Amino acid sequence: MDKKNLKKIFQFLDNSEYSLERDIIDKHCTDWRGDFIGTSDIILFPKSISSISKIIKVCEKNHIPIIPQGGNTGLVGGSVPRKDKGEIVLNLKKMNNIRNINLTDNSVEIESGCILEDLKKKLEEHNMEFPLNMGSKGSCQVGGNIATNAGGVNYIKYGSIRQNILGLEVITKNGEIISNLSSIKKNNTGLDLKQIFIGSEGTLGIITAATFRIYKKPQERFILWLGSNLVSDILKTYSSFTKVFCDQISSFELMNKKSLLILKKIGFEFDIKKEYYCLIELSNFQDINNFQDYIMDKIVNLNLNLDDVILTKNEQENLKFWNIRESIPLAEKKERFVIKHDVSIPLEKMNQFINETDQKLKKNLSVEIINFGHIGDNNLHYNVSVLKNTEPNEKKEMLKKVNDIVYSNTTKFGGSISAEHGIGQLRKDDLKKYKSKFELEQMKSIKKIFDPFDIFNPGKIF
Known part of the structure; x- marks a missing residue:
């Protein structure tokens, strides 16, 4: 990025709100699994909505892509920049305030950069809880949870994060702020725009705050x-x-x-x-x-x-x-080469899916199956461990063979190729293969409305 554009961005930030240090930037350019490694000249840590709004205006005018980032715990390369694309990382970690806990209507208003576990601990002081729970709770941020419509291990009782969002604050094209953080449960005044941003993986704007439902802790x-x-x-x-x-x-x-x-x-x-x-x-x-x-x-x-x-x-x-x-x-990281899947299968077909897919894979390939997941909500992490040492040039071919078997069976039994992890960079080609052309065109049309210059998390989903 040229110095002129950097200067335009810096005018809205103090010295603690950005970094040009290579080691700090590089850490935020690599995803949790280490599968996607991008590049950026700068990382931003804004503290206010107004500064983000102004930064977006500058980036839109100068066609500078922005990668919104939370705790960078995603598993599909959705929260890191691509290589040599001139993208800047905007990390929300300094917007981490719990603005209000409302015990009258059981809600909490919170900024996107708050770590999920910090929110849960704060609510425990009031004998309340936010039901989203997952292994990455100690480092994931709630903004990223919203952007990926996180499910977690308690989905069976409380649903995904979508079912627990009452209000949302988002900054979208031209720095426009869409803010409706009301804790009311019923609002039937036209299209519910917040639903479009939940699960959009940062491709439509930057989520800065939300109002969540909270619940009394069980005895x-x-x-x-x-x-x-x-x-x-x-x-x-x-x-x-x-x-x-x-x-x-x-x-x-x-x-x-x-x-x-x-x-x-x-x-x-x-x-x-x-x-x-x-x-x-x-x-x-x-x-x-x-x-x-x-x-x-x-x-x-x-x-x-x-x-x-x-x-x-x-x-x-x-x-x-x-x-x-x-x-x-964590243990999977010790395996030679694991091809991971995050599928959902109707429960009445789950047994048939597992048995048939196991047989097909083991008949044709030297693999073992690592199967685990939230079976109560149809979600299976059907991962395939390759037993033999695989050269880099062989991995792509093996990946295709395994994915073809797993995903063809997933669709055969009426399932989804992504239950909770999203699409990011990893599943883009699979989405094109298993989603209808009409659905993809409608998604792109919505993207065009909210992001006409393709500056929000380009190269993800579509």
């Missing part, structure tokens, strides 16, 4: 850990539990044997006897006495074909089991 939570050799038994368990425990279920996670075995590479030690395990979080919202006995009585009466049944006794044990589940992505 207590316990984890059930169950094992079976058949995924069909796990699915039957889910069906039975939803009828008996109803909205007391706040998470229902599936892990196959391989996903747990790889944890030994990062120091975990435990016996794994079954082919599949599930982690079920049950929450006591109704002040039920002896909630543990209540749970076990219900399970015995269900007469399910399950083994290795463990029921936690306290929050410390809960955290131990959540640590197992949340550490799987």
Whole structure:
């Protein structure tokens, strides 16, 4: 970027709101997995809406692309610049204020740069919680969560972040600020524009604040850990539990044997006897006495074909089991070459999808399957570990073979190629293949309305 344009941007910022240092910039140009490495001449850390608005005007006038960035924990290359495209990174971490906690209507107004875990800890002081929960909660920012319509492990009870947003503040073309942060639950005054920005991956504007629903914390939570050799038994368990425990279920996670075995590479030690395990979080919202006995009585009466049944006794044990589940992505980094997928499959087709896809892959390729995910909301991280050493020039061919099998089966069984991670750079070609031409054209039309000069996160989704 030329010095003249840099000077125009600097006039709206103090020295703490930008960096030209190479090591700081480079850190923000590489995605969490290290798969996408871009370049930029500058990174911005603005502290106010007005400065962002002015920066957007300068960038639009001079056709300077802006990459909005939160905690940079995304998994599809959506929050980093591309290489040698003259893009600048605008990180929201200094816009991190919790503006207002409203305990009358159970809402919180918060800036986009707030780290998810910080929000959750603050709400705990009021015996409240924001239900979005995921392994990256200690570093992801809520603005990024909104931009990717994050789901997390409690989707089964609370839905995605979309279902929990009451209001949004966004800066879009020409620095225009769209601000409606009201905490009202009902507003039927025409098109609900905030829905367009949720899940847009920063391609339509920069999300600067939001108003979220918040909820009273349950009296207590316990984890059930169950094992079976058949995924069909796990699915039957889910069906039975939803009828008996109803909205007391706040998470229902599936892990196959391989996903747990790889944890030994990062120091975990435990016996794994079954082919599949599930982690079920049950929450006591109704002040039920002896909630543990209540749970076990219900399970015995269900007469399910399950083994290795463990029921936690306290929050410390809960955290131990959540640590197992949340550490799987870290353990995957120790594998040679893992091809990752984030699919959603109708539950009635899940068993058939897993069995058929496993067979096709293992018949044609030397691979193992690392299967885990939020099965209660159809979301399966169907990851494929390549067993042999793969040369760089072989990886592209292997990637295509695996993706063709996984995604063709995903669509065959009525699923989606991206359940929660989004499209970013990684899934662009897949989106073109599995989304209709008409739908893609409508998406691009909306992009053109809000970003006529293609300065917001170019090269992502489309």
